[in-house]
Amino acid sequence: MNIYSFLQAVRDKRPLVHHITNWVTIFDCAQVVKSFGASPVMAHAPEEADAMTSLASALVLNIGTLTTEVVDTMKLSAAAANRKGIPIVLDVCGAGATAFRDRKCAELLDVAKIDVIKGNSSEVARIAGLAVATQGVDAGEVSADLREVAVALSNKRKCTVVITGAEDIVAGQGKIYQVKNGHPMMANLVGTGCMATSVIGTFAGATPDQIPEAAAAGLACYEIAAEQAVKKSDGPSLFKQQLFDCIFRLDEKQIRAMQQVTAAS
Amino acid sequence: MNIYSFLQAVRDKRPLVHHITNWVTIFDCAQVVKSFGASPVMAHAPEEADAMTSLASALVLNIGTLTTEVVDTMKLSAAAANRKGIPIVLDVCGAGATAFRDRKCAELLDVAKIDVIKGNSSEVARIAGLAVATQGVDAGEVSADLREVAVALSNKRKCTVVITGAEDIVAGQGKIYQVKNGHPMMANLVGTGCMATSVIGTFAGATPDQIPEAAAAGLACYEIAAEQAVKKSDGPSLFKQQLFDCIFRLDEKQIRAMQQVTAAS
Amino acid sequence: MNIYSFLQAVRDKRPLVHHITNWVTIFDCAQVVKSFGASPVMAHAPEEADAMTSLASALVLNIGTLTTEVVDTMKLSAAAANRKGIPIVLDVCGAGATAFRDRKCAELLDVAKIDVIKGNSSEVARIAGLAVATQGVDAGEVSADLREVAVALSNKRKCTVVITGAEDIVAGQGKIYQVKNGHPMMANLVGTGCMATSVIGTFAGATPDQIPEAAAAGLACYEIAAEQAVKKSDGPSLFKQQLFDCIFRLDEKQIRAMQQVTAAS
Numbered sequence: 001m002n003i004y005s006f007l008q009a010v011r012d013k014r015p016l017v018h019h020i021t022n023w024v025t026i027f028d029c030a031q032v033v034k035s036f037g038a039s040p041v042m043a044h045a046p047e048e049a050d051a052m053t054s055l056a057s058a059l060v061l062n063i064g065t066l067t068t069e070v071v072d073t074m075k076l077s078a079a080a081a082n083r084k085g086i087p088i089v090l091d092v093c094g095a096g097a098t099a100f101r102d103r104k105c106a107e108l109l110d111v112a113k114i115d116v117i118k119g120n121s122s123e124v125a126r127i128a129g130l131a132v133a134t135q136g137v138d139a140g141e142v143s144a145d146l147r148e149v150a151v152a153l154s155n156k157r158k159c160t161v162v163i164t165g166a167e168d169i170v171a172g173q174g175k176i177y178q179v180k181n182g183h184p185m186m187a188n189l190v191g192t193g194c195m196a197t198s199v200i201g202t203f204a205g206a207t208p209d210q211i212p213e214a215a216a217a218g219l220a221c222y223e224i225a226a227e228q229a230v231k232k233s234d235g236p237s238l239f240k241q242q243l244f245d246c247i248f249r250l251d252e253k254q255i256r257a258m259q260q261v262t263a264a265s
Numbered sequence: 266m267n268i269y270s271f272l273q274a275v276r277d278k279r280p281l282v283h284h285i286t287n288w289v290t291i292f293d294c295a296q297v298v299k300s301f302g303a304s305p306v307m308a309h310a311p312e313e314a315d316a317m318t319s320l321a322s323a324l325v326l327n328i329g330t331l332t333t334e335v336v337d338t339m340k341l342s343a344a345a346a347n348r349k350g351i352p353i354v355l356d357v358c359g360a361g362a363t364a365f366r367d368r369k370c371a372e373l374l375d376v377a378k379i380d381v382i383k384g385n386s387s388e389v390a391r392i393a394g395l396a397v398a399t400q401g402v403d404a405g406e407v408s409a410d411l412r413e414v415a416v417a418l419s420n421k422r423k424c425t426v427v428i429t430g431a432e433d434i435v436a437g438q439g440k441i442y443q444v445k446n447g448h449p450m451m452a453n454l455v456g457t458g459c460m461a462t463s464v465i466g467t468f469a470g471a472t473p474d475q476i477p478e479a480a481a482a483g484l485a486c487y488e489i490a491a492e493q494a495v496k497k498s499d500g501p502s503l504f505k506q507q508l509f510d511c512i513f514r515l516d517e518k519q520i521r522a523m524q525q526v527t528a529a530s
Numbered sequence: 531m532n533i534y535s536f537l538q539a540v541r542d543k544r545p546l547v548h549h550i551t552n553w554v555t556i557f558d559c560a561q562v563v564k565s566f567g568a569s570p571v572m573a574h575a576p577e578e579a580d581a582m583t584s585l586a587s588a589l590v591l592n593i594g595t596l597t598t599e600v601v602d603t604m605k606l607s608a609a610a611a612n613r614k615g616i617p618i619v620l621d622v623c624g625a626g627a628t629a630f631r632d633r634k635c636a637e638l639l640d641v642a643k644i645d646v647i648k649g650n651s652s653e654v655a656r657i658a659g660l661a662v663a664t665q666g667v668d669a670g671e672v673s674a675d676l677r678e679v680a681v682a683l684s685n686k687r688k689c690t691v692v693i694t695g696a697e698d699i700v701a702g703q704g705k706i707y708q709v710k711n712g713h714p715m716m717a718n719l720v721g722t723g724c725m726a727t728s729v730i731g732t733f734a735g736a737t738p739d740q741i742p743e744a745a746a747a748g749l750a751c752y753e754i755a756a757e758q759a760v761k762k763s764d765g766p767s768l769f770k771q772q773l774f775d776c777i778f779r780l781d782e783k784q785i786r787a788m789q790q791v792t793a794a795s
Contacts, residue, residue, distance in 0.1 A: 016401050024556050024572050026289050030455040035501060040455065041359070041401030042289050045332045048365035055362060055401060067575045094573070098581035136546050136571030136585060188778065190560040190570065235775025236565060245500020248453065281666050291554050295720040300766060305720065306666030307554050308624070310597045316628035320666060510765025513718065 001177075003259045004252045006203055006217035011037040015057035015205030017198065020044050020074050022064025022093065025191035028240075029060070029198040032222070035247040038202045049076035054084055058205030060198050062091040063104060064137065071104045078112035087115040087204040087211060091197040095119060096126030096134035109157060115211055116172075116204060117153065118162040118197050121146055128153040137193075139165070147176060147264070160212045164196055168219050172212035179216055180260035181223030188236040196222060216261050224258045225250055266442075268524045269517040271468055271482035276302040280322035280470035282463065285309050285339050287329025287358065290456035293505075294325070294463040297487070300512040303467045314341035319349055323470030325463055327356040328369060329402065336369045343377035352380040352469040352476060356462040360384060361391030361399035374422060380476055381437075381469065382418065383427040383462050386411055393418040402458075404430070412441060412529070425477045429461055433484050437477035444481055445525035446488035453501040461487060481526050489523045490515055531707075533789045534782045536733055536747035541567040545587035545735035547728065550574050550604050552594025552623065555721035558770075559590070559728040562752070565777040568732045579606035584614055588735030590728050592621040593634060594667065601634045608642035617645040617734040617741060621727040625649060626656030626664035639687060645741055646702075646734060647683065648692040648727050651676055658683040667723075669695070677706060677794070690742045694726055698749050702742035709746055710790035711753035718766040726752060746791050754788045755780055 017033050019026075019042045026042055033040035043052045046069075053059055059081040061074045081088050090108060094101045105127055108114065117124065120139035122132045128149050133140045142149075150161040150171035160172025168179040186192040196219060203218030204211050229242035282298050284291075284307045291307055298305035308317045311334075318324055324346040326339045346353050355373060359366045370392055373379065382389065385404035387397045393414050398405045407414075415426040415436035425437030433444040451457040461484060468483030469476050494507035547563050549556075549572045556572060563570035573582045576599075583589055589611040591604045611618050620638060624631045635657055638644065647654065650669035652662045658679050663670045672679075680691040680701035690702030698709040716722040726749060733748030734741050759772035 016403075018401070022572075023288050023553050024560055027292070027455060027557070030289055031502065034453060034455050039401055039403050041362075042287075042330055043359070043363075044330060045365060047333065048363040051363035051365065052401070065572055065574060068577065094571070097571075097585060098573075098578040100575060100578035100581065136548070136569055136582070138546075138569050188564060190557060190564050233775075235778040237561065237771040237774035237778075241502040241506060241771060242500075244502035245498075248500040248502075281668075283666070288553050292557070292720060295554050296767065299718060299720050304666055304668050306624070306627075307552075307595055308628075309595060310630060312598065313628040313630035316630065317666070320627060506767040506771060509767035510763075513765040513767075 001213055001217065001261055003217045003220050003261060004255045006207055006214055007221050007250065009206040010202055013206045014038050015202060016041060016055055017058045017060060017201050017205055018053055018056035019060045020070060020077055021060060021062035024064060025194040028191045028195050031244055032195040032198050032247065033202050035244045036202055044070055044073050046073045046076055049073050050080045053077045053080035056086060058086055058201040059088045060201035061088065061108065062093055062194055062197055063101060064093040064194060066104055074108060075111050078108065082113050087208050088112065089116040089118060089197055089201040089204060090114045091194060092117060092119040092123045092127050094134060094137045095123040096132055096140065097136055102126060114159055116160045116162060116200055116215060117157065118200060120193060121163055121165055124153065124161060124163045125149050151176065160215055162200060162215055164193060170212050170216045175212050176264040177212060177216035178262050178264060179219045179223065181220050181227060181258065183226050183230045185230050185236065185239050186226055189240050220259050220261045221250060221255065224255060227258060266478055266482065266526055268482045268485050268526060269520045271472055271479055272486050272515065274471040275467055278471045279303050280467060281306060281320055282323045282325060282466050282470055283318055283321035284325045285335060285342055286325060286327035289329060290459040293456045293460050296509055297460040297463050297512065298467050300509045301467055309335055309338050311338045311341055314338050315345045318342045318345035321351060323351055323466040324353045325466035326353065326373065327358055327459055327462055328366060329358040329459060331369055339373060340376050343373065347378050352473050353377060354381040354383060354462055354466040354469060355379045356459060357382060357384040357388045357392050359399060359402045360388040361397055361405065362401055367391060379424055381425045381427060381465055381480060382422065383465060385458060386428055386430055389418065389426060389428045390414050416441065425480055427465060427480055429458060435477050435481045440477050441529040442477060442481035443527050443529060444484045444488065446485050446492060446523065448491050448495045450495050450501065450504050451491055454505050485524050485526050486515060486520065489520060492523060531743055531747065531791055533747045533750050533791060534785045536737055536744055537751050537780065539736040540732055543736045544568050545732060546571060546585055547588045547590060547731050547735050548583055548586035549590045550600060550607055551590060551592040554594060555724040558721045558725050561774055562725040562728050563732050565774045566732055574600055574603050576603045576606055579603050580610045583607045583610035586616060588616055588731040589618045590731035591618065591638065592623055592724055592727055593631060594623040594724060596634055604638060605641050608638065612643050617738050618642065619646040619648060619727055619731040619734060620644045621724060622647060622649040622653045622657050624664060624667045625653040626662055626670065627666055632656060644689055646690045646692060646730055646745060647687065648730060650723060651693055651695055654683065654691060654693045655679050681706065690745055692730060692745055694723060700742050700746045705742050706794040707742060707746035708792050708794060709749045709753065711750050711757060711788065713756050713760045715760050715766065715769050716756055719770050750789050750791045751780060751785065754785060757788060
């Protein structure tokens with residue numbers, strides 16, 4: 001896979017990526033999109049859900065600080081995205097922590113065609129129906145084979161499934177990709193998972209006809225920048241600043257030298 | 266115009282700048298006020314709108330992530346600000362993107378005396394009645410002469426109008442100022458527009474009898490710091506940290522050497 | 531007091547610290563918890579208040595941008611925390627600025643057993659019943675002896691009381707501690723008070739049987755890191771990044787050399 005060509009598509013098309021996301025990492029979700037050269041927008045009023053989504057090339061939904069009202073707006077935006085035919089990425093943040101989160105994820109998946117389900121291991125395993133627990137928004141133990149979990153959920157929901165972790169799994173359209181880039185420092189920073197979701201939305205918005213590949217390429221670019229950022233920092237906060245700036249400066253040579261994306265059957 | 270004297274007024278009076286703003290850049294709006302030596306406060310409960318506004322020297326309204334409920338609180342705070350006679354700055358963020366935003370801006374402008382309307386070119390042009398479109402919160406194409414747009418809206422609404430861009434235009438009380446400070450890197454950072462609005466509110470709060478001049482001086486100080494910050498960073502995120510810190514250290518000599526504010530007829 | 535042993539307990543137990551907090555500093559509250567090696571979660575939907583709180587080791591409530599609805603969720607979470615027996619820390623942010631804030635603090639203190647009341651001098655003095663005023667969220671003048679205010683409120687509410695300032699006072703269970711670490715630069719950064727509250731929640735969550743000591747130890751660790759961070763920065767924003775990273779790297783030797791915690795009778 002030519003990872004760089006997906007980054008080029010983002011930079012050339014500058015997709016508008018509409019978000020309905022959480023209040024903790026909302027700035028970081030916007031800035032990661034902007035650092036990649038695309039255009040973020042965040043809005044959650046039901047009255048403009050349709051109009052704002054209609055301007056966008058992708059829709060990112062993240063339930064990190066969900067309320068019933070905000071999920072209701074997500075449903076309106078998801079319907080608009082489906083009508084327009086733009087990809088929807090759903091971060092099932094905190095699924096497996098409370099029954100409320102599980103139920104709201106199920107509602108979103110039932111009322112709209114979601115193109116990408118994304119979460120950590122226990123979040124996605126819970127959405128796939130396993131009896132696992134998430135510790136707030138941090139992954140809990142999952143004994144099942146994650147690749148099998150991703151494929152089963154992809155088949156059940158007819159969508160791409162992304163499980164992030166030390167090794168990311170992307171399963172969709174009968175294909176599986178593994179992304180081995182990244183660094184353990186990412187676990188010390190709040191929001192690395194949310195930002196990954198916004199990156200997937202950005203790349204899917206630029207290349208909507210190749211969603212599994214766009215997701216894998218976006219994760220690889222984001223995590224290659226993270227590997228570079230670790231070298232320029234000695235703690236999570238300066239790491240974050242360098243992460244944005246390494247994304248901003250990411251070039252073809254770096255991607256070709258560092259990318260660790262493999263396809264499995 | 267003695268730009269530094271306006272900064273001195275901010276640092277001497279330390280105005281309390283009350284905000285009802287968006288959830289994406291709310292920290293940055295607060296920190297930019299604090300970096301200038303003033304005191305920010307953010308609150309959006311209708312029950313305390315009157316009391317909190319009564320403590321303040323300026324009110325900043327920003328519709329970036331508006332809802333009907335939050336705009337209702339803005340109306341209460343605006344009424345309190347008008348009663349007390351403190352300046353109100355309205356960032357018409359995303360006007361021209363959705364009809365809902367246009368309508369809510371019109372409501373705010375109709376129910377309260379707004380002292381400064383601020384936005385990018387397509388946002389302000391839409392408020393002025395032109396048929397232009399905003400791409401989410403990023404400026405769209407405007408073919409009209411921006412100076413004429415600003416003057417016409419200033420005359421119509423009896424207020425100061427600020428259009429930010431590569432060159433900022435400030436029109437009010439029959440005067441026009443241009444601010445040519447700043448740097449293209451600002452466009453790579455989420456929130457530079459929102460922060461500019463908070464800066465205008467801070468300077469207007471310190472010098473409420475010279476609002477157009479305070480707005481121009483505030484923008485010049487902010488953008489001079491941005492020019493310095495670019496030299497100390499190589500991407501948008503470290504630029505942001507340096508921006509706050511260059512504002513914090515801004516001195517008279519830098520302002521005199523770097524300011525590019527001109528008055529037009 | 532062996533300050534380092536409290537930090538060790540945090541790093542060993544990695545408590546899940548649930549927050550219902552304000553929208554301005556919500557990221558910073560999460561990141562400070564994570565930088566100490568613990569696990570933050572933020573959620574404010576009433577439907578999951580009970581379930582999310584039941585997963586946690588401590589509950590942090592911060593009324594910085596309160597609404598009636600969010601305070602109602604705080605009450606549900608506080609009830610769940612009391613049932614489970616985990617500590618609750620309440621930041622009375624902005625008490626003394628509006629009657630609404632005073633009333634909501636009183637309601638929270640009346641319906642739940644709060645373990646730690648924390649604020650700046652005028653906020654805590656107002657909760658203690660004095661006729662003082664807070665300037666938005668910045669401390670106003672208090673002529674009373676702060677130590678006496680803290681002890682009186684601690685006795686009245688049967689809880690630990692923390693007043694932050696150039697010198698922090700911790701009064702609880704018949705004991706008083708003073709923490710003299712910290713740096714004036716903290717006053718130039720938005721959120722240092724909110725982060726202090728999250729730190730107290732984190733340490734109380736790890737050592738719930740010694741809440742006054744945990745509060746004093748947490749403040750000392752946080753402020754020792756601040757003293758280190760000041761040396762690596764020249765303005766509030768780079769100070770903040772260094773603060774997170776100095777917390778992340780904090781070690782026993784630094785704590786032993788720098789801690790300024792004293793017990794009074």
